[in-house]
Amino acid sequence: MKTRTRPQAAPPAARPDRPHRWVRIGVPVVLTLAWIVVFLVGGRMFSQLGELSTNDRVQFLPASAESTRVNELQREFALEGVTYAVVVFERETPIDDATELALERAVTRLPAIDGVRSFNATPMIVSDDGLAAELVIPVASAGEIDESVAGLRAGLLALVPEDTAVYVTGPAGFASDIITAFQGIDGLLLLVALAAVLLVLIIVYRSVMLPIIVLVTSLSALCGAVLVVSALARSGVILLAGQTQGILLILVVGATTNYALLYVSRYTEALARRDSRWDATLEALKGSWQPILASGATVIVALMVLLFSQLDSNRTLGPVAAIGIVFALLAAFTLLPVLLLWAGRAAFWPRHLKSVATDPTHADVLEGVGVWARLARTIARRPRAVWVVATLLLAVMALGLTQLRADGSPSSEYVLGESQARDGLHVIAEHFPAGAGTPAIVVSDVDTMLEATATALEVDGVDSVRIATLGGPTPITPEGVQPFAEGAGIALAPIVVDDRVLLEMTLTSAADTTDAEASVMELRSALDALSSDILVGGQTAIDVDGNEAAIADRTLIIPLVLVAILVVLMVLLRAVVAPLILIGSVALSYAAALGFSAVIFNTVFGFGGADPTVPLFAFVFLVALGVDYNIFLMTRAREEAFAHGTRRGLLRALVLTGGVITSAGIVLAATFAALGVLPLLFLTQIAFIVAFGVLLDTFVVRTLLVPALAYDIGPGIWWPGALSRDASREAETDLVVR
Incomplete structure (x- = not known):
C-alpha cells in the first residue's frame, strides 16, 4: 500500500x-x-x-376577506379600540332575583381596573335552567389585555357570593391566555x-x-x-x-x-x-x-x-x-x-x-473500523438493497397522511393545558346556546335588516338575533326590534352608521367548531342571495376566512418552494440528476414525517386537528433544512469525485461528513423540539414534525437513501456535467468491498 x-x-x-x-x-x-x-x-x-x-388573527387576514371588512365596520358601532370579555357566572342552585341583583352589583362595584370598562357592560342574561348568567364587558385592546383580564377575574371573585364560580372568556379571555403562553x-x-x-x-x-x-x-x-x-x-x-x-x-x-x-x-x-x-x-x-x-x-x-x-x-x-x-x-x-x-x-x-481531526487526503479512509467506514462498505456491496429499503420505510410512514386533519383546529384548543377561557366556553355551552359567548356579526343596510333577520333565523344553526343599540345588544325578530325584557316598554332604537346596522347572530354550536363554521358559510350564502352588501364576520367567520387563505397558501407555496430550491441546487452542483434526487428524497422524507406525526397527534396526543399552516411551515423548514444536509454531503462528494471518481468519492464524503452532519441534525432537532415547551398547539405540532423530520433526514435520507442511490447510479448522478462522462476511475471503488 x-x-x-x-x-x-x-x-x-x-x-x-x-x-x-x-x-x-x-x-x-x-x-x-x-x-x-x-x-x-x-x-x-x-x-x-x-x-x-x-396575536390577533384578524390582523393577518387578507384585506379583501369578508371578516376583515366586518371587523373594520364593527369598530364604528362600538367603543373604539376595544375587545370584549364574556363574563359567565355559574351556581349549583338556581339564580333567584336576590342573587341576580347581587351579581349585577358586583359588576357595578368593580374597582378601577386598567383597560376594563365595566360601566359599559351589557345587561345580564340568566340561562333558562337558572344555573348560569352571562354579560359582556368591553376591554381595551391596545393595553395589557392579560393584566386587564386577570384584574377583572380577581375583582369579580372578591365581590360575588362564595358559592358562585366566575369565568372570563370570549375574545379578551382567549387573548389573555395566549399572551400568557407566549410570555x-x-x-x-x-x-x-x-x-x-x-x-x-x-x-x-x-x-x-x-x-x-x-x-x-x-x-x-x-x-x-x-x-x-x-x-x-x-x-x-x-x-x-x-x-x-x-x-x-x-x-x-x-x-x-x-x-x-x-x-x-x-x-x-x-x-x-x-x-x-x-x-x-x-x-x-x-x-x-x-x-x-x-x-x-x-x-x-x-x-x-x-x-x-x-x-x-x-x-x-x-x-x-x-x-x-x-x-x-x-x-x-x-x-x-x-x-x-x-x-x-x-x-x-x-x-x-x-x-478529533481526520486528514481527508488519507488514502485508507474507507478501510477504517469506524461506523461510517463500515456503513460505506455496506453501501458499496448492496447499494440497491439499501436505497430500496430506505425508500419503502419512508413510504410506509407517508401512508399516515390519510389520517392528517389540517383543515383547522378549534381555537379553544390553541392553548394547551389550563385555560379559564376554554372552561368558560364549556359552561356557556352547558347552559346557553353554545355560541352565545361569541356570536356571528352581520352588517346590513337598515332597509334590509328585518329581511336579513328573517333569513338568518331560517338558517340551520342560528338560535337568535340581536341588534346593536345604545343600551347594548337588543333582541330583534322579523317583526322588529323587541324590548329587552317582558314589560320593559318601548324598544331601544338601533345604532345606525352610514345607513347600516349591526346584528349579532347567536349560534347553537360553539364558535370554534366545524358545525359553527358550516352555519356561517350557509348564513353567508343565504344573505348574499338577499343582498351582496350584507357582510358576515365575527370569530367563526375569521376562522373560516383564515383557514381558506391558509389552504390556498399551502397549495401555492409548496410547489414554488420545490422549484426554487431545485434551481439553487442545479446551480450549486452544476447538474440536473443529483438535484432532482435530493429534492425528491427530502420531499418523501417530509411526507413520511407529516404522516407519522398525524398518527401520533390523533392516537397519542388526542389533538382535535391542526391549523392549515402547520403542514406549510413544516414543509418550508423540513425541505429547506433537510436539503442542507444533502448539500453538505454532495458538495463534499463532488469535491472528492475530482480526485477519486464518483463512487469512491461519494463513499469518502459519507465517511468524512458523517459525524458533523449527524451532529448538526441532532442539534437542529433538539432546538426545534424546544418549541414544545410553550403550551401552544401550533408550535407544539411544528416542533414535533420538524424535529422528527430532521432526524429522518439525518439518519435515513442523508445516511442511507441518497448515498446508496447515488452510488447505484454512478457518474450519471452529475449529468450533464463533465463528471458524468468521467468513468476512468470508477474501477478503483472495488478496493473498498474486498
Missing part, C-alpha cells in the same frame, strides 16, 4: 501570499468589536420584541434551546471552550436578527406575530450551530495539516464557504417564497426568518472564524487535536 506524507506548512517567510501582520491582527479585532456592539444592542432589544408582536418565549424557550444545544455540543466535542464559542456565535447572530427585526416592527414595516418570534429564535440558533459545526469540521482538518492558525482559517473558509452559503441560500429562497402568501402572518415570517438566516451566515463567516483563530488548538482542550 502506498503511503502519503503530510504536506509541511511553509515557513512564514516563504509565504508571499500571506497578508501583512497588521491585516492579520486588524481584521479580527474590527470584526470582534463589531459583533460585540451587535450583541450588546441586540441583546437589549430582545426583551422588547414580545411587546411589538400581536415564555423571551426566557424559557431560549434557555431550553441553548441548554439542548450545549448538551449536544459537549457530547460531540468533549471540550470546554469549543461549545461556548459556538453558542456565543449563535447568540450573536440572534441578537443581530432581533436588532433588525425589532426596528422593522417598530417602524411598522412588518406586522410581527407571536409565533414568528418563537420560530425566529429557534431557526437562528439551530442554523447558526449547523453552519458552525461544518466550519469547525473543516478547521480541525486544516489544523491537522498546518502549523499556522491563519493558514488553517483560510483553508477552512475555502472548504466550507460554498456549502454553507448554498445551505443558507436554499433556506432564504424557501422563506422568501412565503411573500406570495395571502396571510400576513405567513408573509411576515418569510423576511423575518430570512433576516435571521442572513445573520447566521454572517456570524458563521466572520465571528466564528475569528474566535477560533484566537483560540487555535486550545479550543479543543482537554482533547488533543489529532483525536
Whole structure:
C-alpha cells in the first residue's frame, strides 16, 4: 500500500501570499468589536420584541376577506379600540332575583381596573335552567389585555357570593391566555434551546471552550436578527406575530450551530495539516464557504417564497426568518472564524487535536473500523438493497397522511393545558346556546335588516338575533326590534352608521367548531342571495376566512418552494440528476414525517386537528433544512469525485461528513423540539414534525437513501456535467468491498 506524507506548512517567510501582520491582527479585532456592539444592542432589544408582536388573527387576514371588512365596520358601532370579555357566572342552585341583583352589583362595584370598562357592560342574561348568567364587558385592546383580564377575574371573585364560580372568556379571555403562553418565549424557550444545544455540543466535542464559542456565535447572530427585526416592527414595516418570534429564535440558533459545526469540521482538518492558525482559517473558509452559503441560500429562497402568501402572518415570517438566516451566515463567516483563530488548538482542550481531526487526503479512509467506514462498505456491496429499503420505510410512514386533519383546529384548543377561557366556553355551552359567548356579526343596510333577520333565523344553526343599540345588544325578530325584557316598554332604537346596522347572530354550536363554521358559510350564502352588501364576520367567520387563505397558501407555496430550491441546487452542483434526487428524497422524507406525526397527534396526543399552516411551515423548514444536509454531503462528494471518481468519492464524503452532519441534525432537532415547551398547539405540532423530520433526514435520507442511490447510479448522478462522462476511475471503488 502506498503511503502519503503530510504536506509541511511553509515557513512564514516563504509565504508571499500571506497578508501583512497588521491585516492579520486588524481584521479580527474590527470584526470582534463589531459583533460585540451587535450583541450588546441586540441583546437589549430582545426583551422588547414580545411587546411589538400581536396575536390577533384578524390582523393577518387578507384585506379583501369578508371578516376583515366586518371587523373594520364593527369598530364604528362600538367603543373604539376595544375587545370584549364574556363574563359567565355559574351556581349549583338556581339564580333567584336576590342573587341576580347581587351579581349585577358586583359588576357595578368593580374597582378601577386598567383597560376594563365595566360601566359599559351589557345587561345580564340568566340561562333558562337558572344555573348560569352571562354579560359582556368591553376591554381595551391596545393595553395589557392579560393584566386587564386577570384584574377583572380577581375583582369579580372578591365581590360575588362564595358559592358562585366566575369565568372570563370570549375574545379578551382567549387573548389573555395566549399572551400568557407566549410570555415564555423571551426566557424559557431560549434557555431550553441553548441548554439542548450545549448538551449536544459537549457530547460531540468533549471540550470546554469549543461549545461556548459556538453558542456565543449563535447568540450573536440572534441578537443581530432581533436588532433588525425589532426596528422593522417598530417602524411598522412588518406586522410581527407571536409565533414568528418563537420560530425566529429557534431557526437562528439551530442554523447558526449547523453552519458552525461544518466550519469547525473543516478547521480541525486544516489544523491537522498546518502549523499556522491563519493558514488553517483560510483553508477552512475555502472548504466550507460554498456549502454553507448554498445551505443558507436554499433556506432564504424557501422563506422568501412565503411573500406570495395571502396571510400576513405567513408573509411576515418569510423576511423575518430570512433576516435571521442572513445573520447566521454572517456570524458563521466572520465571528466564528475569528474566535477560533484566537483560540487555535486550545479550543479543543482537554482533547488533543489529532483525536478529533481526520486528514481527508488519507488514502485508507474507507478501510477504517469506524461506523461510517463500515456503513460505506455496506453501501458499496448492496447499494440497491439499501436505497430500496430506505425508500419503502419512508413510504410506509407517508401512508399516515390519510389520517392528517389540517383543515383547522378549534381555537379553544390553541392553548394547551389550563385555560379559564376554554372552561368558560364549556359552561356557556352547558347552559346557553353554545355560541352565545361569541356570536356571528352581520352588517346590513337598515332597509334590509328585518329581511336579513328573517333569513338568518331560517338558517340551520342560528338560535337568535340581536341588534346593536345604545343600551347594548337588543333582541330583534322579523317583526322588529323587541324590548329587552317582558314589560320593559318601548324598544331601544338601533345604532345606525352610514345607513347600516349591526346584528349579532347567536349560534347553537360553539364558535370554534366545524358545525359553527358550516352555519356561517350557509348564513353567508343565504344573505348574499338577499343582498351582496350584507357582510358576515365575527370569530367563526375569521376562522373560516383564515383557514381558506391558509389552504390556498399551502397549495401555492409548496410547489414554488420545490422549484426554487431545485434551481439553487442545479446551480450549486452544476447538474440536473443529483438535484432532482435530493429534492425528491427530502420531499418523501417530509411526507413520511407529516404522516407519522398525524398518527401520533390523533392516537397519542388526542389533538382535535391542526391549523392549515402547520403542514406549510413544516414543509418550508423540513425541505429547506433537510436539503442542507444533502448539500453538505454532495458538495463534499463532488469535491472528492475530482480526485477519486464518483463512487469512491461519494463513499469518502459519507465517511468524512458523517459525524458533523449527524451532529448538526441532532442539534437542529433538539432546538426545534424546544418549541414544545410553550403550551401552544401550533408550535407544539411544528416542533414535533420538524424535529422528527430532521432526524429522518439525518439518519435515513442523508445516511442511507441518497448515498446508496447515488452510488447505484454512478457518474450519471452529475449529468450533464463533465463528471458524468468521467468513468476512468470508477474501477478503483472495488478496493473498498474486498
